[in-house]
Amino acid sequence: MNIVLLSGGSGKRLWPLSNDSRSKQFIKIFKTEDGEYESMVQRVYRQICSVDSNAEVTIATSKSQVSAIHNQLGANVGISVEPCRRDTFPAIALAASYLHDKRGVAAEEVVVICPVDPYVEKDYFEALQKLGECAAVSEANLLLMGIEPTYPSAKYGYIIPKSKENISRVDVFKEKPTEEKAQEYIEKGALWNGGVFACRLGYVLRRAHELIEFTDYQDLFDKYETLTKISFDYAVVEHEQHIEVMRFAGMWKDIGTWNTLAEAMESSSIGKAILNDKCENVHVINELNVPVLCMGLQDVVVSASPEGILVSDKIQSSYIKPYVDEIHQQIMFAEKSWGSFQVIDVEEESMTIKVTLNAGHRMNYHSHEQRDEVWTVIEGRGRTIVDGVECQAAVGDVIRMPAGVPHTIIADTKLQVIEVQMGPDISVHDKKKYEFPNTTQQK
């Protein structure tokens, strides 16, 4: 199975766990059988591999998510990097060109395209596989998956099939309706549109060339910023006459708000939390290493991370976005391809962060104009290069990097350093990158 996972933007609706640099799909909140926690992306990837160990997975996403994907899924997964956000039609067009031109996927091969963030079980991916197999033999140009509605939701688009067969021609698409309308549609056999499509790769490429003037992947990539924002539904699906829908009746949840996320949690809390016996329907996700104590609360979600603390009535939590839009503060935690960093102290003219480098990874070779830095190694082994001179680095070693001096650190094992930054104007933009150097070994 060739599967393209569409990985959406920086969701603020799960603040403080999601933020500009960490989308909801990377938050580790789902308990696995071995008691560890995994993210939405990890869960979906694991489920796909368990259904089809030969699956070729490509993630269509923005540049800002590449680090987190490599960090959580490793290097084997394909990534179609969008230079900027342009909605699903340009994203799918780019991913299709990437598969064809960069990964050598033939135009006759079937691709299954689906969002990266449904909360589902293995049967969903078995259905996707079947959708792909049907697309390979179908006379329709496009096969959709329609989800059997469990209630008359006003949050989803509806697909009304011509028949109640398992696979049926599509009669008509309906935008997000009122709940009354939704009830009517459901009585006519309507299905939720979960944004899942299967078709031959060539079909997507033809539609892409019809609507966008481009020669190949690189050309499309280069002009990506000039493309119009438009969804695949509007641009392609709703104009296609030869289109069919396959019913799916298994578990499917859209985890977009704290309320729905809480429903998917296996226990009432993740992280250090104490709930007294007067709490009812309370969920806590605490990423800090100090406890959250809840007493006498009803229908409340509490979430604490290095970014902030949310305490919300569950229904109210859907209205979070405008409040979070007003919070302007620096990123306190971020996952990178090489590891992660966390801001642990901020003062007027200094900032202290903890940097974690995964084994075998390294920072860019870089310098800062406006600040001096000091590293103290607190875990692991590695090497530093400062001004072209390489040194071994182990626990207890201290490395000083005055402003202007290029430096990097290379992790031979998992490596942690406390980095103290000092200067009058500390900014993430104050960074000059250099080619990785030939070094003089000092010891």
Added chain:
Amino acid sequence: MNIVLLSGGSGKRLWPLSNDSRSKQFIKIFKTEDGEYESMVQRVYRQICSVDSNAEVTIATSKSQVSAIHNQLGANVGISVEPCRRDTFPAIALAASYLHDKRGVAAEEVVVICPVDPYVEKDYFEALQKLGECAAVSEANLLLMGIEPTYPSAKYGYIIPKSKENISRVDVFKEKPTEEKAQEYIEKGALWNGGVFACRLGYVLRRAHELIEFTDYQDLFDKYETLTKISFDYAVVEHEQHIEVMRFAGMWKDIGTWNTLAEAMESSSIGKAILNDKCENVHVINELNVPVLCMGLQDVVVSASPEGILVSDKIQSSYIKPYVDEIHQQIMFAEKSWGSFQVIDVEEESMTIKVTLNAGHRMNYHSHEQRDEVWTVIEGRGRTIVDGVECQAAVGDVIRMPAGVPHTIIADTKLQVIEVQMGPDISVHDKKKYEFPNTTQQK
């Protein structure tokens, strides 16, 4: 006015703001006219000085609070240090001996004794001053202040006076009653017992010598641990025949729980907080430097500090103690006589703290057996002494202290350092103190 303020123990009922090392009276939650925040202790001390600029203030407290008192009130305030906690009668006996033997207060002089933590206005201290003046001319041995009840509370003891005069002989004392009983007492003119007494110093000393065998202050101090825990009310007040009570009708609040503390707050939040318009009767005290967002909550108090996060229904918050008793974690923030420290990162074999030294203060000269330490100066100027060698220290300087090597830092201005501790067994108990050294100056 000679005034003794009784400063009680480590209140857990205002966790996470109060903890084993920080009692509620040191939390800065009261907004002053210039927009700064002050603690209960600072507020009371400021109020006393504004009523009587010559007031001699002595704080009776345990060793563990001495640093915080010096830090918040400066060095001028007298402190009667209790070697351990033994309730109010031993504490008052010790404070009386301290005043007599150490501060030269004559036996004929009047002292006013009161708790450090009532939430009151200036008129309360004007009443205390009057209480002292009356005690100086009264034939009674002991004068109490009785607070006009504002509701039939079951939380306070009651004093029933013989008459409704402003100053009256006491008829009888009543323990904390039921609300029905309280109503009856109030109808008879009963007053709340706020734990405020005025008498001649000699009176307390006589009672102390009657009940405890000791020669002088030092002797009492040395045997303090052997004393029986008993309150001044039980030991003295309730046996005294020549006793009067003075009425006080001004504002008086006992801020012992989150619920009552919230009532005393001038605004709905202190620190970074956002409350949406669906919040009703919500109070937030946030000591962290990331925001707390509250949505759709009713009658809730939220408090966040480096120690943890409380989210509680206001009424439920009175039942916090047993839950906090179960939280066993290291102190994350503490005020010391020389400044303060805050734990900013904890790993398996390292801990990182931010140390703030007030100008003119210094650490003990000390070493650790089980850990190496590194200081990076992030603010201010001072000097370090490491293994007897003194060096200047300024922003950007890095000081390494291997295990076993004695070290200290002296702040010439306010000084902040990031201290990285590294070792297999990091503990507050791993500390060896030395005499302050004669140094060799390196630069």
